[in-house]
Amino acid sequence: xxxxxxxxxxxxxxxxxxxxxxxxxxxxxxxxxxxxxxxxxxxxxxxxxxxxxxxxxxxxxxxxxxxxxxxxxxxxxxxxxxxxxxxxxxxxxxxxxxxxxxxxxxxxxxxxxxxxxxxxxxxxxxxxxxxxxxxxxxxxxxxxxxxxxxxxxxxxxxxxxxxxxxxxxxxxxxxxxxxxxxxxxxxxxxxxxxxxxxxxxxxxxxxxxxxxxxxxxxxxxxxxxxxxxxxxxxxxxxxxxxxxxxxxxxxxxxxxxxxxxxxxxxxxxxxxxxxxxxxxxxxxxxxxxxxxxxxxxxxxxxxxxxxxxxxxxxxxxxxxxxxxxxxxxxxxxxxxxxxxxxxxxxxxxxxxxxxxxxxxxxxxxxxxxxxxxxxxxxxxxxxxxxxxxxxxxxxxxxxxxxxxxxxxxxxxxxxxxxxxxxxxxxxxxxxxxxxxxxxxxxxxxxxxxxxxxxxxxxxxxxxxxxxx
Amino acid sequence: xxxxxxxxxxxxxxxxxxxxxxxxxxxxxxxxxxxxxxxxxxxxxxxxxxxxxxxxxxxxxxxxxxxxxxxxxxxxxxxxxxxxxxxxxxxxxxxxxxxxxxxxxxxxxxxxxxxxxxxxxxxxxxxxxxxxxxxxxxxxxxxxxxxxxxxxxxxxxxxxxxxxxxxxxxxxxxxxxxxxxxxxxxxxxxxxxxxxxxxxx
Numbered sequence: 001x002x003x004x005x006x007x008x009x010x011x012x013x014x015x016x017x018x019x020x021x022x023x024x025x026x027x028x029x030x031x032x033x034x035x036x037x038x039x040x041x042x043x044x045x046x047x048x049x050x051x052x053x054x055x056x057x058x059x060x061x062x063x064x065x066x067x068x069x070x071x072x073x074x075x076x077x078x079x080x081x082x083x084x085x086x087x088x089x090x091x092x093x094x095x096x097x098x099x100x101x102x103x104x105x106x107x108x109x110x111x112x113x114x115x116x117x118x119x120x121x122x123x124x125x126x127x128x129x130x131x132x133x134x135x136x137x138x139x140x141x142x143x144x145x146x147x148x149x150x151x152x153x154x155x156x157x158x159x160x161x162x163x164x165x166x167x168x169x170x171x172x173x174x175x176x177x178x179x180x181x182x183x184x185x186x187x188x189x190x191x192x193x194x195x196x197x198x199x200x201x202x203x204x205x206x207x208x209x210x211x212x213x214x215x216x217x218x219x220x221x222x223x224x225x226x227x228x229x230x231x232x233x234x235x236x237x238x239x240x241x242x243x244x245x246x247x248x249x250x251x252x253x254x255x256x257x258x259x260x261x262x263x264x265x266x267x268x269x270x271x272x273x274x275x276x277x278x279x280x281x282x283x284x285x286x287x288x289x290x291x292x293x294x295x296x297x298x299x300x301x302x303x304x305x306x307x308x309x310x311x312x313x314x315x316x317x318x319x320x321x322x323x324x325x326x327x328x329x330x331x332x333x334x335x336x337x338x339x340x341x342x343x344x345x346x347x348x349x350x351x352x353x354x355x356x357x358x359x360x361x362x363x364x365x366x367x368x369x370x371x372x373x374x375x376x377x378x379x380x381x382x383x384x385x386x387x388x389x390x391x392x393x394x395x396x397x398x399x400x401x402x403x404x405x406x407x408x409x410x411x412x413x414x415x416x417x418x419x420x421x422x423x424x425x426x427x428x429x430x431x432x433x434x435x436x437x438x439x440x441x442x443x444x445x446x447x448x449x450x451x452x453x454x455x456x457x458x459x460x461x462x463x464x465x466x467x468x
Numbered sequence: 469x470x471x472x473x474x475x476x477x478x479x480x481x482x483x484x485x486x487x488x489x490x491x492x493x494x495x496x497x498x499x500x501x502x503x504x505x506x507x508x509x510x511x512x513x514x515x516x517x518x519x520x521x522x523x524x525x526x527x528x529x530x531x532x533x534x535x536x537x538x539x540x541x542x543x544x545x546x547x548x549x550x551x552x553x554x555x556x557x558x559x560x561x562x563x564x565x566x567x568x569x570x571x572x573x574x575x576x577x578x579x580x581x582x583x584x585x586x587x588x589x590x591x592x593x594x595x596x597x598x599x600x601x602x603x604x605x606x607x608x609x610x611x612x613x614x615x616x617x618x619x620x621x622x623x624x625x626x627x628x629x630x631x632x633x634x635x636x637x638x639x640x641x642x643x644x645x646x647x648x649x650x651x652x653x654x655x656x657x658x659x660x661x662x663x664x665x666x667x668x669x
Binding site: 137159160163164165166167168169170171172173174175176177178179180194196197198199229230 | 548549550552553555556597600601603604605
């Protein structure tokens, strides 16, 4: 049994390998059990138990979907897992709940005003589930043929034969469809549906007529009847779009010129009001359902006083999402004013928030995180090298230690070794400075750098040269 | 029902133009749907009719042809990677003076394979094959528009040159309705070719 699950894990990892590895790509959830109690190490999350528990409560609130317009602040020192918790929350919410992630500085754009950017972000975080009639093809797979072109160039082509109880049709396949057929592992005897508008394939199960092919059935195989009637039919499907998408589509049809500006331009407030009214109408008729999602604003201290007061009001709307903000600032100036305030956020907005603090990691936790990152970055590291790396993380920062993983693994590969040892870590530690050592270095050799106060004359000269 | 169709034609915003010996009429209905028709100028028979339905959340969809030759589809296989094979059966509807006519091309099976029945419950014609290779429910909007049910005695079909031809004799109310619509369209002023005003914004 254990080997089966291991094999499965392998398979899942195979698929995720296609993606590139980002700073938080090891996170797969919040690492909570069913009772929302945090597990010590789970789903890529380590430590920070209290904060994760609190995020779990927020998760329950979002899933409930009744409470609108709450704000949550994640506050803590740099590198204490604020963004990781937000990412974990996004993963735990699932694909159907909208989660928008933005950085505070993203709202400063020349193309639109700050409030427009914020409004768009808010509306991106609210989903509408709508029933729509689309054309689908539903049938049992009789045959799949894939031909590779003999010349080796050009896409694959193929043929797919589907049948219902009454008819049979042959379809030509393009490379896109062949790819998704192989990805879904569709084979003869499966009953599938294909959405004609999007090309999305879903497998309903295996046909009852194939129930005797014992070797092709697993424990989870579901048997279904072969579909009746026509292969192609109109069916009501339910899908989720965000309010912003509805805005964009409806503002486009209004003016010819809107086509050229794309979705970056501003959307008129009348359009939004119309859509709100329409969505409300749909909801009353039972045609649509509103799913409030989550808006995550990282580096929230970058917002200025106007944005904060706009948020104050926006949160009162009953269509507002749950807003999660993160900051690593202590008591500092609010942008756009001369007033200092905790986290650089005005007191009236702070008053509306619940604050989740994150605390610095302990040494064992750091080690655990580094271990997870090593796995994520496909790097074999010896136990003592990991210990050294943990020491580095304690003395400098976690981010710096994580940077050393891949660099050290590259150095060890050049030395043709299978495992990263202490020497490799030492080597990269000497090659790359951390922030502390770099500062010290600068202080020592300040006189020799350009544009220092002590070398004013030189600086002026240099300026003149660049002007020419 | 009968008044409804005529009423919606009357209420629609209509534009007409003469081109290549055909009179083309474009309808825009209050609910956002669009319909385009082509009439023969000699016989006043409808040659083509296509619909474009408006959806609330998606972009305007493609034209759906109700009567006449289907639109050509170029490289459709690239959009989602799936296309009906070119030798699959396909349906074309035509209207003549006295009857409605459907041709299903690419049906190579012997004539005794086919059966066409009028289904009054589903308000459509059902084409079946005994070898279970083809099946189609054909709706008859003309009958729906005058509130009639399909009648088996008016259906006739024959098979020739790999094509199944189904004819349905137009009952009197359908003929009346067509006449009324033609009358209505006489009130629409024709634009001259190239007379379209072009103000893109």
